[in-house]
Amino acid sequence: MKKLGVLLSGRGSNFEAIARNIADGKLKAEIAVVISNRPEAPGLETARRLGLHAVALPSKGLPREEFDSQVASILDQHNVDLVVLAGYMRLLSGAFVKHFAMRIVNIHPSLLPAFPGLDAQHQAFEYGVKIAGCTAHFVDEHLDSGPIILQAAVAVEEADTAETLSARILKKEHRIYTDAIRLVLSGEWRIEGRRVVSSRMPLR
Amino acid sequence: MKKLGVLLSGRGSNFEAIARNIADGKLKAEIAVVISNRPEAPGLETARRLGLHAVALPSKGLPREEFDSQVASILDQHNVDLVVLAGYMRLLSGAFVKHFAMRIVNIHPSLLPAFPGLDAQHQAFEYGVKIAGCTAHFVDEHLDSGPIILQAAVAVEEADTAETLSARILKKEHRIYTDAIRLVLSGEWRIEGRRVVSSRMPLR
Numbered sequence: 001m002k003k004l005g006v007l008l009s010g011r012g013s014n015f016e017a018i019a020r021n022i023a024d025g026k027l028k029a030e031i032a033v034v035i036s037n038r039p040e041a042p043g044l045e046t047a048r049r050l051g052l053h054a055v056a057l058p059s060k061g062l063p064r065e066e067f068d069s070q071v072a073s074i075l076d077q078h079n080v081d082l083v084v085l086a087g088y089m090r091l092l093s094g095a096f097v098k099h100f101a102m103r104i105v106n107i108h109p110s111l112l113p114a115f116p117g118l119d120a121q122h123q124a125f126e127y128g129v130k131i132a133g134c135t136a137h138f139v140d141e142h143l144d145s146g147p148i149i150l151q152a153a154v155a156v157e158e159a160d161t162a163e164t165l166s167a168r169i170l171k172k173e174h175r176i177y178t179d180a181i182r183l184v185l186s187g188e189w190r191i192e193g194r195r196v197v198s199s200r201m202p203l204r
Numbered sequence: 205m206k207k208l209g210v211l212l213s214g215r216g217s218n219f220e221a222i223a224r225n226i227a228d229g230k231l232k233a234e235i236a237v238v239i240s241n242r243p244e245a246p247g248l249e250t251a252r253r254l255g256l257h258a259v260a261l262p263s264k265g266l267p268r269e270e271f272d273s274q275v276a277s278i279l280d281q282h283n284v285d286l287v288v289l290a291g292y293m294r295l296l297s298g299a300f301v302k303h304f305a306m307r308i309v310n311i312h313p314s315l316l317p318a319f320p321g322l323d324a325q326h327q328a329f330e331y332g333v334k335i336a337g338c339t340a341h342f343v344d345e346h347l348d349s350g351p352i353i354l355q356a357a358v359a360v361e362e363a364d365t366a367e368t369l370s371a372r373i374l375k376k377e378h379r380i381y382t383d384a385i386r387l388v389l390s391g392e393w394r395i396e397g398r399r400v401v402s403s404r405m406p407l408r
Contacts, residue, residue: 111335114318128399130355131315133335151334153357158402195332198362 002185003032005080007071007088012043014107015086017174018181019050027178029185032078035071037090053078059090068096075100082184085139094141102191104139104146105184107177109169111135111151116144121169125162132156132165134173136180138196147194149180206389207236209284211275211292216247218311219290221378222385223254231382233389236282239275241294257282263294272300279304286388289343298345306395308343308350309388311381313373315339315355320348325373329366336360336369338377340384342400351398353384 006015015034021027034047037059047054055074059067075083085106097104110120111133117123124132133153138146152172156165183189188199210219219238225231238251241263251258259278263271279287289310301308314324315337321327328336337357342350356376360369387393392403 111315111318111333113331113333114315126397126399127317128352128397129315129317130339130352131335131337131357133357135334148332148334153335153337153359155357158405193330193332195330201362 002029002081003079004029004082004084004181005032005075005078006034006043006047006084006086008034008036008041008043008086009038009089010041010043010087012041012046012086013170014173014177015043015084016046018084018086018178019046019052021178027182029082029181032080033074035074037067037088043086064091064093065095068093072096072099082181083139084181091143092139092141097139097141102138105149105177105180106137106139106144106146107173107180108135108137108144109166109173111153112137112144112148121166122162125156125160125165130156132169134169134176136177147191147196149183149189149196150176152176206233206285207283208233208286208288208385209236209279209282210238210247210251210288210290212238212240212245212247212290213242213293214245214247214291216245216250216290217374218377218381219247219288220250222288222290222382223250223256225382231386233286233385236284237278239278241271241292247290268295268297269299272297276300276303286385287343288385295347296343296345301343301345306342309353309381309384310341310343310348310350311377311384312339312341312348313370313377315357316341316348316352325370326366329360329364329369334360336373338373338380340381351395351400353387353393353400354380356380 008015031052033053035055035057036044039056039058044054083100083104110124112135115123131153135151136149140146154169154172189196190199212219235256237257239259239261240248243260243262248258287304287308314328316339319327335357340354341352344350358373358376393400394403
């Protein structure tokens with residue numbers, strides 16, 4: 001069974017969705033450990049309630065490299081195959097990204113490369129897009145910039161507010177993040193340039 | 205009957221689609237004049253074949269303001285209600301945009317604000333997006349930046365090349381551009397911030 005290591009900083013609703021999908025047999029994997037850089041993150045409480053290893057590792061005051069190295073140790077102790085970010089509010093150091101090269105995934109509430117960074121749904125709504133969405137992607141050391149695994153579109157409706165739109169995007173996030181993790185764990189993909197391509201496709 | 209003025213620089217496949225939709229009764233409007241800044245543009249030939257006023261107005265060597273002022277005169281002579289860009293490879297001067305404020309529309313082959321500029325479909329394909337698309341928008345003096353009227357999403361398929369993807373996007377362009385023109389001509393919209401909102405929606 002492939003092992004996931006979840007990093008979060010808050011509620012971790014995508015973590016909850018993944019845990020639920022595992023429980024429902026929709027994703028064959030186990031969550032080996034859940035780590036939060038914020039001890040007060042509600043996601044840690046959820047992890048404990050689900051009987052998972054939950055580790056609070058305060059990042060405050062630590063240099064990035066030092067903190068990331070501690071996180072990497074814990075992930076390695078648990079033999080994690082894939083690092084799953086779920087509302088993890090930190091950029092990762094180059095060393096961390098290198099250590100887990102193409103084994104770190106994230107979900108972002110916009111159709112990247114549009115609207116990277118915080119509050120992507122509000123950014124998109126205020127910009128006036130008619131198609132919003134979300135993106136599951138590999139993580140590199142830059143903000144929301146790694147190769148895209150899956151995306152889903154969400155149409156902006158006339159009566160939408162930023163909040164109703166965000167809620168519909170979140171539902172899609174819960175769905176495609178699990179699909180993306182399943183695809184990555186299957187190993188049936190390769191990278192061409194920065195495109196994630198099914199390994200069933202012939203080389204061009 | 206509302207009058208359209210089409211500006212193009214090449215084949216103008218979106219112009220052809222609009223002309224076809226008008227002929228089929230799907231869009232109640234008439235094309236009052238077609239202007240190309242390139243005398244050799246195949247779109248001019250198409251316009252003549254359809255019995256439309258076709259004007260070749262070479263931009264070469266002319267200062268932007270001067271050229272745009274000539275274009276504006278021709279559009280005004282034909283009492284144009286809406287200026288429709290169809291592969292028009294020029295930025296518009298501030299004076300032109302002001303003269304036709306919120307009466308200039310364009311279609312762009314990406315989900316703006318992602319991938320503005322040339323070769324948007326190739327940019328998107330090489331970036332590795334899984335959801336591509338197109339955008340009908342109002343035009344201001346900046347590149348591909350005005351308020352968005354309509355967008356359509358196009359899923360990138362495993363077997364796609366940049367060319368097959370472009371072809372599917374183009375089909376969507378032909379559909380949503382006509383829909384966007386119909387919406388703008390109806391007058392049933394307003395601008396909130398930079399969002400295009402149906403005027404049937406109550407003010408927030």
